[in-house]
């Protein structure tokens with residue numbers, strides 16, 4: 223299979239559709255991004271990298287960061303994490319508050335905002351917010367094998383200034399004792415984590431351990447156990463696209479995690495880690511063209527986890 227030709231083909235076929243969807247504007251800094259950009263990168267388990275389009279342009283990975291923070295938190299607290307966060311798809315929007323009251327402040331899963339905020343609270347234990355952010359940044363840099371990755375301060379500030387929903391979610395959970403630290407500290411970590419800027423190339427490299435049974439096949443070291451990698455993939459498949467998770471499984475058939483910056487990281491277990499980016503979002507807040515591109519890629523490679 224000629225993966226480079228396949229990616230070039232996808233970029234060419236989607237050229238006329240660039241700009242589709244709606245760029246997230248509830249975070250003012252994200253509204254400034256040119257919607258006509260489109261990038262895709264694939265890192266295979268044998269260490270080859272393929273890329274096309276704007277694959278070298280850094281973008282705000284937003285909720286894709288939740289996969290990395292979850293991985294870090296599981297490494298710290300292990301299975302105890304699941305006393306504070308569930309593992310079921312929510313069927314609601316990423317920033318929804320409705321289930322939290324019925325479910326006594328325990329978020330449905332770690333990939334909706336409420337769940338990711340609890341994960342930040344766990345990572346904060348024994349640390350100052352700056353230290354927790356520093357640890358997170360070092361972790362992602364090591365996964366991507368790239369020390370140039372940074373946090374976009376303007377995006378973090380923009381979210382801090384306008385993140386009313388996230389403050390509401392955090393305060394609500396604190397009232398149920400499911401947050402142990404100051405809301406401002408927990409959200410400080412959360413907003414900075416979401417503001418991580420990465421390119422498609424860096425992101426596909428960082429996700430490679432999930433395609434390779436928890437080990438980094440290029441660096442030759444173990445990141446997580448095989449079982450943990452399988453479970454993170456399961457969560458990405460069932461919860462990675464919020465109330466669009468079923469549709470993403472239906473069309474693409476890969477574990478994936480989206481972000482409102484227009485990025486998606488998808489994992490083809492045993493084969494490759496994929497990152498795609500196009501800022502315009504569909505109705506449920508996932509990259510419109512990114513989803514189309516992944517559907518093309520999955521069907522042309524036969525990589526769907528449900529069979530070729």
Ligand SMILES: NC(=O)CC[C@H](N)C(=O)O
Nearest residue numbers: 284285316335416481482
């Ligand atoms: N879906 C997302 O990417 C949401 C993340 C964003 N930082 C928020 O909290 O609203």
